Amino acid sequence: MTETVLVTGSSRGIGRAAALRLAQDGYDLVLHCRKESGQAEAVQQEIEALGRQARILQFDISDREQASEVLLADVEAHGAYYGVVCNAGVARDNAFPAIPGEDWDLVLRTNLDGFYNVLNPLIMPMVRRRKPGRIVTLSSVSGINGNRGQVNYSAAKAGIIGATKALAVELAKRRITVNCVAPGLIETDMLDDVPVEEAMKIIPSQRLGKPEEVAAAISFLMSGDAGYITRQVISVNGGMC
Ligand SMILES: NC(=O)c1ccc[n+]([C@@H]2O[C@H](COP(=O)([O-])OP(=O)(O)OC[C@H]3O[C@@H](n4cnc5c(N)ncnc54)[C@H](O)[C@@H]3O)[C@@H](O)[C@H]2O)c1
Numbered sequence: 149m150t151e152t153v154l155v156t157g158s159s160r161g162i163g164r165a166a167a168l169r170l171a172q173d174g175y176d177l178v179l180h181c182r183k184e185s186g187q188a189e190a191v192q193q194e195i196e197a198l199g200r201q202a203r204i205l206q207f208d209i210s211d212r213e214q215a216s217e218v219l220l221a222d223v224e225a226h227g228a229y230y231g232v233v234c235n236a237g238v239a240r241d242n243a244f245p246a247i248p249g250e251d252w253d254l255v256l257r258t259n260l261d262g263f264y265n266v267l268n269p270l271i272m273p274m275v276r277r278r279k280p281g282r283i284v285t286l287s288s289v290s291g292i293n294g295n296r297g298q299v300n301y302s303a304a305k306a307g308i309i310g311a312t313k314a315l316a317v318e319l320a321k322r323r324i325t326v327n328c329v330a331p332g333l334i335e336t337d338m339l340d341d342v343p344v345e346e347a348m349k350i351i352p353s354q355r356l357g358k359p360e361e362v363a364a365a366i367s368f369l370m371s372g373d374a375g376y377i378t379r380q381v382i383s384v385n386g387g388m389c
């Protein structure tokens with residue numbers, strides 16, 4: 149039977165690339181978007197053209213009730229997932245004294261609370277499958293190193309690493325691995341406001357990464373070959389440290 153993987157925020161960027169790569173790997177997909185269903189439908193069509201199935205869920209990952217309701221209804225209708233990629237995320241950059249409270253809350257509620265809101269309803273159905281499973285979260289070089297202008301984002305992304313490692317310990321004996329991918333600067337809409345020429349000075353590879361290069365790491369962690377890898381953070385960042 150074909151296994152199913154949920155990728156949050158899969159209408160564009162890294163999430164889209166991950167969904168397409170996982171479809172090429174042979175999984176059926178549960179795509180997810182907050183509201184822009186046109187882009188998600190385009191990804192759905194690309195996946196169906198690859199011969200795999202894809203359905204689309206819509207919810208705001210910072211909305212605990214909505215996330216739980218939509219996810220539990222999908223699991224009830226189609227069964228528990230083999231894999232989950234917690235990819236959706238936002239940044240609202242500013243020097244710390246200038247971060248308004250609402251941008252602190254938005255970034256923490258989306259990136260860090262999103263971990264709980266998406267995974268909490270899904271874990272017990274995955275455990276009850278009594279089969280191997282895979283969870284991959286998305287942190288950032290900012291979560292590992294801390295980054296100027298990203299105190300809110302760095303806090304949330306560091307929190308994701310801690311949460312990922314702790315959940316990995318809880319689920320290891322259930323054969324469910326939990327790992328994190330930490331990208332550096334990747335060519336997506338998220339970089340629209342980032343001064344890329346400045347950033348280039350700190351990237352040894354001297355180029356931005358491609359969403360497909362992050363998707364390749366996610367693909368490996370999702371695979372059967374990665375069954376003995378858990379509680380790890382894999383950086384995809386051109387050598388930034
Ligand atoms: N692009 C980079 O350089 C970079 C670097 C490190 C980490 N990341 C991380 O990778 C992940 C993907 O980023 P990307 O570069 O593809 O960005 P992106 O902005 O292109 O995509 C982010 C996706 O998340 C969705 N999303 C955001 N908030 C949401 C919410 N509240 N509810 C539902 N969906 C929501 C967006 O709609 C979008 O589809 C993010 O977690 C990001 O923090 C990106």
Ligand SMILES: CC(C)C1=CC=C(C(=O)O)[C@@H](O)[C@H]1O
Pocket residue numbers: 239287288289290295298331332333338342347
């Ligand atoms: C280092 C800096 C230019 C940077 C790191 C990580 C990002 C991310 O989206 O995770 C970027 O926003 C960027 O600020």
